[in-house]
Amino acid sequence: MNHSSQERSSQAQQPGQPQYPPQRPGPYEQAHNPVETVIEVPNKRLHRYDKVEPGEQTVTIRRAGPGTNGEPLAYVHVPRDAPKGGRRARPSFTVTAPNGQPLSSVRSAGSGAYEVYGGDGAPIGRITRRGGRTLPWPRRVHWSVQPAQGGEPLAGEVGTRKAWTVFVLISPLYFVCWAVMAAQGAIWLLLGEKGEAKKEAAWEMEPPTWTRWRQAGTAEAAIEYQTGRKYRLASPRLDPRLAYAQAVLHVWDRR
Numbered sequence: 001m002n003h004s005s006q007e008r009s010s011q012a013q014q015p016g017q018p019q020y021p022p023q024r025p026g027p028y029e030q031a032h033n034p035v036e037t038v039i040e041v042p043n044k045r046l047h048r049y050d051k052v053e054p055g056e057q058t059v060t061i062r063r064a065g066p067g068t069n070g071e072p073l074a075y076v077h078v079p080r081d082a083p084k085g086g087r088r089a090r091p092s093f094t095v096t097a098p099n100g101q102p103l104s105s106v107r108s109a110g111s112g113a114y115e116v117y118g119g120d121g122a123p124i125g126r127i128t129r130r131g132g133r134t135l136p137w138p139r140r141v142h143w144s145v146q147p148a149q150g151g152e153p154l155a156g157e158v159g160t161r162k163a164w165t166v167f168v169l170i171s172p173l174y175f176v177c178w179a180v181m182a183a184q185g186a187i188w189l190l191l192g193e194k195g196e197a198k199k200e201a202a203w204e205m206e207p208p209t210w211t212r213w214r215q216a217g218t219a220e221a222a223i224e225y226q227t228g229r230k231y232r233l234a235s236p237r238l239d240p241r242l243a244y245a246q247a248v249l250h251v252w253d254r255r
Contacts, residue, residue: 037233038065039073039244043251049078049091058093061244064230072098076248088112088131090252095244104241106249116245123148125242127249132158141253145213145223145246147239152215154222154238159208211250225250 040062049058057075064070075096082091089108096102102119109115112129125147132141146153212221222235223243231247233240 037063037240038068038230039233039247040064040070040228040230041247041251042229043254046076046078046248046252049082050080052078052080054080057096059248061095061247074098074103074244087129087253090114090249093248095241095248104245106245114245114249116242118241124239125245127242127246129249129253143211143213143246143250145238145242147242154213154215156211156213156221156223158211209254213246223247229254 042059045052045058052058058078059076060072061074061076062070062072075098076093077096078091078093085091085108089110089112092105092107094102094105104119104124105117106127107115107117109126112131114127114129115123116125116127118124125145128144128146130142130144132139140157140159143156143158144153145155209225209227211223211225213223214221220234222233222238223246224232224234225247226232229251231243231250233243
């Protein structure tokens with residue numbers, strides 16, 4: 001071993017010498033190793049944002065999955081006086097970090113399109129929703145996420161074709177069951193049993209919800225939603241601020 005190598009080795013072992021770890025990508029820069037995060041986005045307060053106390057967050061985006069304690073990742077704020085825009089034009093909202101730092105703002109551009117801006121006001125992407133229909137045959141709700149820096153957008157359709165086919169085929173049976181249960185609930189209500197009446201009316205069949213956002217020609221999903229208001233973020237190349245905005249809009253779309 002030469003003297004220069006020995007000197008470098010001894011310097012690295014000295015406790016007083018500052019250590020410089022390898023540079024890591026920033027929170028919104030591309031990473032080289034795959035990272036997966038599971039987040040949870042409750043939707044009840046989104047539908048009741050006009051009843052939230054002033055200054056309080058409408059929704060807390062939390063970390064989910066095994067080994068987590070549900071620590072908050074971001075807070076969503078919807079103005080109390082925001083108009084009810086419906087599924088094609090949700091009210092504008094902002095997302096802040098747990099320390100109060102502004103992360104992003106989302107503004108409706110009409111017709112199912114939303115512009116997403118960073119905390120500094122710079123555009124970071126666009127999210128678009130195309131409506132679906134059930135009859136005469138299901139056309140699934142379609143979401144797309146287009147980063148502002150360009151590149152192939154992420155596209156996702158709500159529900160799989162097989163799931164929607166089963167849903168359509170068993171829908172007539174569901175309506176028959178619903179009519180029977182509604183009649184039973186009405187009888188309980190006439191008898192003064194409001195609790196039993198609510199139980200009969202509580203059952204409902206939800207349409208398919210599984211959604212996977214991915215680039216065209218790729219099999220791996222960047223965002224995946226299965227159930228329970230939980231989203232798996234599996235692409236380090238997707239700005240998490242865009243992922244949060246899409247998750248909020250998607251769960252807001254659920255009844």
